Amino acid sequence: MAGHNKWSKVKHRKAVVDKRRSKAWTMCSRAIISAVRQHGPDPEFNNTLRQALDDARYYNVPKDNIDRAIKKGQGAGEGESYENVRYEGYGPHGVAIVIDALTNNRTRTASDLRLILGKHSGNLGTTGCVAFMFETKGRVVVSGQARDEEKLFEIVAGAGADDLRFEDDDDAPVFTIMTSVPTFNAVKAAVEAAKFTITEAAIEQVPTTLAELDVEQAKAVLTLVDALEDNEDVKHVYTNADVPDGAIDGV
DSSP, X not given: OOOOOTHHHHHHIIIIITOOHHHHHHHHHHHHHHHHHHHOSOTTXXXXXXXXXXXXXXXXXXXXXXXXXXXXXXSTTOSOOOEEEEEEEEOGGGOEEEEEEEESOHHXXXXXXXXXXXXXXXXXXXXXXXXXXXXEEEEEEEEOSSOOHHXXXXXXXXXXXXXXXXXXXXXXXXXXXXXXXXXXXXXXXXXXXXXXXXXXXXXXXXXXXXXXXXXXXXXXXXXXHHHHHHSTTEEEEEEOEEOOHHHHTTO
């Protein structure tokens, strides 16, 4: 299985070490509401809802919160309506940025993101300006405590995964599995059936080429990513920054 690039260091840092739980719960609830309103409350016939419920499980969202979100989604147009919107732009040093948002006001979100990018030597671009620098891939993160890499490799390879990598973090060692979009659900199901613990699973934007940065340049990019992820409407931020090891400390 083919290897993947150092972008995973940033994803791991943001998704595991610096997880903003309260915001994650809010975004999970929004995603459930949106999915139910668009395609109904049955996850067997609503793949978007099934993914939103999986995300809620990975983030340990309380069942009461999930039930309330489903009921809101069934409210026949009552209350706020959220939609998924993708924004593209550039960060400092020409780094490409893709931002996925879940918003009830596109104008407000675009204005907020333009302001944040501008404050960090970046700018909001037009649709398609950097999308060609990324490819859509599935990513499944599995708890690495058991460290049974050989067994996991056999399972995910058989299900069609592209790559398996052990990432040794002092606080939360994990296995990161990369898949194509068509094999994502099959790989995730195979891992769950084998009783491995999934901590995250999502379809994401992975850079095809990386922008090489020194430590100070990378810190500037990571500071921008932090600011973007603090925005209440932002779900995910993807960049093509090649982040040196020393840049992550102290940001």
